[in-house]
Amino acid sequence: xxxxxxxxxxxxxxxxxxVTLNCSYEVTNFRSLLxxxxxKKAPTFLFMLTSSxxxxxxxxxxxxxxxxxxxxILNITATQTGDSAVYLCAIFLNSNTGKLIFGxxxxxxxxx
Amino acid sequence: xAGVTQTPKxxxxxxGQSMTLQCAQDMNHNSMYWYRQDPGMGLRLIYYSASExxxxxxxxxxxxxxxxxxxREFSLRLESAAPSQTSVYFCASSGSGFPQHFGxxxxxxxL
Numbered sequence: 001x002x003x004x005x006x007x008x009x010x011x012x013x014x015x016x017x018x019v020t021l022n023c024s025y026e027v028t029n030f031r032s033l034l035x036x037x038x039x040k041k042a043p044t045f046l047f048m049l050t051s052s053x054x055x056x057x058x059x060x061x062x063x064x065x066x067x068x069x070x071x072x073i074l075n076i077t078a079t080q081t082g083d084s085a086v087y088l089c090a091i092f093l094n095s096n097t098g099k100l101i102f103g104x105x106x107x108x109x110x111x112x
Numbered sequence: 113x114a115g116v117t118q119t120p121k122x123x124x125x126x127x128g129q130s131m132t133l134q135c136a137q138d139m140n141h142n143s144m145y146w147y148r149q150d151p152g153m154g155l156r157l158i159y160y161s162a163s164e165x166x167x168x169x170x171x172x173x174x175x176x177x178x179x180x181x182x183x184r185e186f187s188l189r190l191e192s193a194a195p196s197q198t199s200v201y202f203c204a205s206s207g208s209g210f211p212q213h214f215g216x217x218x219x220x221x222x223l
Contacts, residue, residue, distance in 0.1 A: 004154075034210060042116075042202065042214035043155070088154060092210045098143055098162065099170060100210065102154030 002027045006089050006103035014111050017079050021106045023089030024071040033065050033072050034100065036088040043088055046074075079110045114138050118203050118215035125193045125222045133188040133218050135203030141213075143206040144186035146170075146178060148199040149217075155202065161186055193222045 003026045013019055023033070032050045036043040047056045052067035060079075065072045076083055086107050090100040119134045137144065142163045147155040157170030161180040175197060177189045190197060201218045204211035 041216040098160040
């Protein structure tokens with residue numbers, strides 16, 4: 001069965017720290033891996049990773065996919081309190097079905 | 113700049129009641145989705161619509177029906193609500209094949 005597992009499930013850091021969130025998957029064929037940030041309401045799209053080894057970067061956030069070892073990481077440098085959120089990883093299987101398989105999410109709390 | 117709008121934001125139902133959750137997007141997207149989010153389980157796809165007039169079942173379609181009335185609107189109906197359907201429901205839309213824009217969610221409690 002296709003599965004996505006995120007770790008840790010929760011994390012508390014202080015402002016300025018660097019964090020690494022992990023996403024491992026057991027999926028045989030997929031199009032892309034996606035990262036979302038969910039604050040109090042709607043998830044917002046962060047990154048789409050399709051190729052192994054190519055880093056995507058947006059400000060203090062970056063992400064990379066390793067298709068050989070079946071995982072992705074999301075790095076956040078110089079964390080701020082506004083980074084506090086649930087970070088969701090999802091595998092995008094097939095554009096014909098629109099199906100994503102989501103992990104459970106990692107809850108990040110950044111303390112001042 | 114509304115994006116994806118869901119109504120209502122909150123609802124409490126009794127077991128056996130029916131209701132329709134509404135979703136509308138103003139980005140001219142072809143694809144629309146309904147997800148439910150339960151604690152510790154991420155988001156699970158209920159139904160998907162690739163275009164006006166087409167709908168497909170997702171992972172957890174039982175107990176739900178959908179209507180893609182036009183390109184803008186995609187509604188989710190619970191015909192006979194059950195406590196197991198207590199959840200937060202998200203509608204999403206996409207012009208790129210995967211859910212990219214989400215609504216703020218509907219928090220539904222069934223007693």
